[in-house]
Each structure stands twice: as C-alpha cells, then as structure tokens.
Amino acid sequence: MRVFRTIESKAHAQQEELRSEVDKTKRVSKSGQQELFGPAVLASSYDSNLARRYQRKAREEVKESLRQLRRVLYDTAEEIALAFPLTSPSTLKSWIREWVDNGSLTVEGLAERERVPKRNCNHVLVWH
Numbered sequence: 001m002r003v004f005r006t007i008e009s010k011a012h013a014q015q016e017e018l019r020s021e022v023d024k025t026k027r028v029s030k031s032g033q034q035e036l037f038g039p040a041v042l043a044s045s046y047d048s049n050l051a052r053r054y055q056r057k058a059r060e061e062v063k064e065s066l067r068q069l070r071r072v073l074y075d076t077a078e079e080i081a082l083a084f085p086l087t088s089p090s091t092l093k094s095w096i097r098e099w100v101d102n103g104s105l106t107v108e109g110l111a112e113r114e115r116v117p118k119r120n121c122n123h124v125l126v127w128h
Contacts, residue, residue: 001082002089002119009088016047051086058084059095066105066127074107074117077125093117096125104128 028034058081065080066072081092093116099105107117108124117123 002078005082005086005088006090008086009091012047012051012086019047054084054086055091058082058087058091062092062095066125070127072125072127074121074123074125075119078119089119 061084062077062080065077077096078089078092081087082089096105096107096117100107104127106126106128108126109122110117117125
C-alpha cells in the first residue's frame with residue numbers, strides 16, 4: 001500500500017499538471033491570447049480540492065485514533081492514513097512533524113539522530 005500511495009501521489013501531481021495544460025490550451029485557443037502563468041500555477045481546483053478532502057479525512061482519522069488510544073505504533077498510523085486515496089507516507093510524516101512541533105505528540109523509539117518515525121522500527125506515537 002505504501003508503494004501504491006507514493007506512486008499515486010506522483011501520478012496525481014502529473015495528472016493535475018496535464019489537466020491544467022489542457023485547460024490552458026483551451027483558453028488560449030478560445031481567446032487567442034497567451035497566458036502569463038504556466039500550468040503549475042493554474043492547477044485545477046478540482047484536483048486540489050479532491051486531494052485536500054481525502055487528506056483531511058485521513059488526518060482526522062489518524063488524529064482520532066491517537067486521541068482515543070494515546071499510544072499508537074507508527075506502522076498502525078500509517079495503515080490508517082494510507083487507507084485514504086491521495087495520502088502518502090510523506091503526508092503523514094508532515095502531520096506528525098506539525099503535531100510534535102505544537103506539543104501534541106511525541107515519538108518514542110527514535111534513535112539519537114532520527115527525526116521522523118519509520119516503518120518496522122517500533123516507533124510509537126504518543127498523544128498528549
């Protein structure tokens with residue numbers, strides 16, 4: 001699932017850029033004027049909203065599990081998050097960093113130089 005979600009995120013980004021390029025081509029052919037910004041700037045709101053909606057649901061689900069259980073293996077949190085489309089391990093890790101930074105969460109089991117939890121390392125997320 002991890003590999004699939006990572007590839008899905010990359011494919012979604014490419015699809016979003018392609019969709020924006022197609023939309024731009026339609027607008028240019030209709031108006032006859034070139035546009036100032038490229039497709040990355042003018043990304044489709046549909047795609048962005050879809051990804052945000054799934055990621056918001058995934059984040060809520062992970063957060064609720066942490067609140068209820070107080071201690072959750074990183075592997076379990078990752079499984080919960082990746083059950084939602086367009087959510088990748090890096091997305092989960094960004095939430096974890098945010099929660100650690102605001103004092104809501106600590107990560108147990110990290111080695112001295114480790115900053116982010118990893119799968120199959122018995123890292124535990126502890127909600128405060």
